[in-house]
Amino acid sequence: MSKCTVSISEGSILDLEAVMAVMEDSFDPAYGEAWTAAQCAGLMPLPGVWLSVARQHEKVVGFALGRIVLTEAELLLLAVKRIGRRRGVGQLLLDRFRLIASAKGASKLHLEVRDGNPAMNLYRRAGFTEAGRRRNYYTGRDGQIYDALTLMRETFI
Incomplete structure (x- = not known):
């Protein structure tokens, strides 16, 4: 899988089944980090929440779920299939x-990650x-x- 063959687009509740498949593949149950389908479905229709979906050959291979409140945005979930x-x-x-949050008026970005999660390298x-x-x-x-x-950064790119 290479960058150039992956497209990122806006997702919706219709992508929930594929999102859950990515979450199941991505989050090791040993850590208790994964969300349930009900948690995701309950949050997705709320104001200020958006879903971005990564697809390769029409298959969902990753996603990011974010939300904005006033001028602060939070990355709620980010997952990529192991492959x-x-x-x-x-x-x-x-x-x-980061781009969507900035376009929506965020000046600060937040996220939370388990101490020791390898994704810390990406965030740093x-x-x-x-x-x-x-x-x-x-x-x-x-x-x-x-x-x-809990991690934070200003939105400037």
Whole structure:
């Protein structure tokens, strides 16, 4: 999978089944990070929420779910199927999130990530820095507890 063969477009509730398949493939259940279909479906129709979907050959290979409130946007979820990792898909989705958030008037971007998640490399390269820590936020299926890191950056590109 290469960058040039991946297209990013606006998604909708009609993409929920494909989004959930990406989430199932992407989020290791050992960490307790994945959302349920009901959680996604409940959030998607709310004002200020948008879904970006990455497709390759018409198949969904990744997605980003964002929302904006006043001048602050939050990246709620970003996931890429395992087969598409380290090929630029996550970067394309993050870039689109940043552009949409900026176009909607955001001056600050936020996200939350499990401490130790390899996606931290992507977020750091994009200029996100640690703004806070939520101790003992995630509980893995084995009972292990993980902190959540809150990250922030200004919207300028």
